[in-house]
Amino acid sequence: DAKTTQPPSMDCAEGRAANLPCNHSTISGNEYVYWYRQIHSQGPQYIIHGLKNNETNEMASLIITEDRKSSTLILPHATLRDTAVYYCIVRAWNYGGSQGNLIFGKGTKLSVKP
Amino acid sequence: NAGVTQTPKFQVLKTGQSMTLQCAQDMNHNSMYWYRQDPGMGLRLIYYSASEGTTDKGEVPNGYNVSRLNKREFSLRLESAAPSQTSVYFCASSLEAVHEQFFGPGTRLTVL
Numbered sequence: 001d002a003k004t005t006q007p008p009s010m011d012c013a014e015g016r017a018a019n020l021p022c023n024h025s026t027i028s029g030n031e032y033v034y035w036y037r038q039i040h041s042q043g044p045q046y047i048i049h050g051l052k053n054n055e056t057n058e059m060a061s062l063i064i065t066e067d068r069k070s071s072t073l074i075l076p077h078a079t080l081r082d083t084a085v086y087y088c089i090v091r092a093w094n095y096g097g098s099q100g101n102l103i104f105g106k107g108t109k110l111s112v113k114p
Numbered sequence: 115n116a117g118v119t120q121t122p123k124f125q126v127l128k129t130g131q132s133m134t135l136q137c138a139q140d141m142n143h144n145s146m147y148w149y150r151q152d153p154g155m156g157l158r159l160i161y162y163s164a165s166e167g168t169t170d171k172g173e174v175p176n177g178y179n180v181s182r183l184n185k186r187e188f189s190l191r192l193e194s195a196a197p198s199q200t201s202v203y204f205c206a207s208s209l210e211a212v213h214e215q216f217f218g219p220g221t222r223l224t225v226l
Contacts, residue, residue, distance in 0.1 A: 034214070043118070043204050043217030044157065087156065101147075101172060102215060104156030 003027065004088045006108045012082075014114050018075040022088030025069040030092050033064060034102070035073045037084040044087065044104075047073065078112045085109050115140050118218035120205050126224045127195045135190040135221050137205030145208045146188035147172075147215065148180060150201040157204060163188055164211050195225045 005023040012018040024033060034049040048055055048062045050071075055062045061074040075082055087107040121136045139146065144165045149157040149172075159172030161180040169180050177199060179191045188207075192199060202222050206215040 041202075041220070043206070043219055044215075046214040046216065049214065101159050101162060102157075103173075104149075104158070106154075106156050 003031075003090045003103070004105055006086075006088050006105065008106065009109045009111070011111050011113055012075075012078045014080060014112055015077055018078040018082065018110055018112070020073040020075075020086050020088075020108050020110065021070065022073070023070045024088070024090050027068050027090050028092070031090045032092075033062065033068075033071050034089040034091055035060070035062065036087045036089065036102075036104075037082075038087070038107070039081075039084040047086075078110075080112050080114065083110060083112045117141065118205055118207055118216055120203075120218040120221050122221060123219070124222050126226065127192075128226050129196060131195050131225075132191070132193050133195065134192075135203055135205075135223075136187070137189065137218060138187045139205075139207040139216070140186065141207060141209070141216065142185070143207035143209050143216075144185070145211045145213075145215075146182065147206040147208075148178075148188065148190045149204045149206065150174065150199075151204060151220075152201050160190065160203075162211075195223075197225045199223065200225045 035047040036044040038044045050062045064071045085107040118139045147162045148160040151157045163169045163182040166185045181189045202220045204220050205218045208215045
């Protein structure tokens with residue numbers, strides 16, 4: 001089972017920031033938080049990951065709470081092309097057997113509206 | 115670079131037929147994966163190969179076999195297809211198992 005909890009759906013106005021929450025209250029010390037998205041019918045696309053510090057790249061920012069029990073993915077200026085299902089995944093960094101594999105839940109369906 | 119490619123894009127099988135889904139990556143990645151995605155669900159791992167010459171079962175391996183042919187190619191075989199295997203199949207690769215995964219476009223399989 002996925003170790004994360006996400007709202008099933010969210011709406012966002014085009015040009016505004018999209019803030020996608022994720023709860024991972026049972027996260028272990030050796031687990032990273034990963035975010036992927038899946039645009040309709042396509043393969044998932046990696047967005048960003050982090051351990052405990054906030055991270056930013058050209059696609060998004062990741063804010064992880066100090067206790068690491070939750071995080072927020074921020075798309076600073078959402079466009080219609082950001083409409084997708086967003087998956088929050090926790091995953092061990094010290095890969096051993098199946099422990100490092102991605103476990104996808106149902107994610108959050110983000111709809112960006114004009 | 116083409117990234118991760120999968121063939122075929124679409125396939126219809128009859129129950130009991132066999133087929134092999136092909137996957138190749140040109141990113142010199144060591145690890146490769148096969149997932150399936152049923153309607154309205156997240157992806158589930160079928161098999162993975164942490165490095166050339168090794169394969170391991172994932173969450174839902176029953177009814178499937180895999181071959182890591184070389185570093186570039188990782189195939190998934192259905193020996194006797196069943197309607198329950200109707201799904202979209204995604205292949206992925208990563209530089210090492212701990213790194214982010216890159217996904218192919220998927221194969222849409224229907225078993226009648």
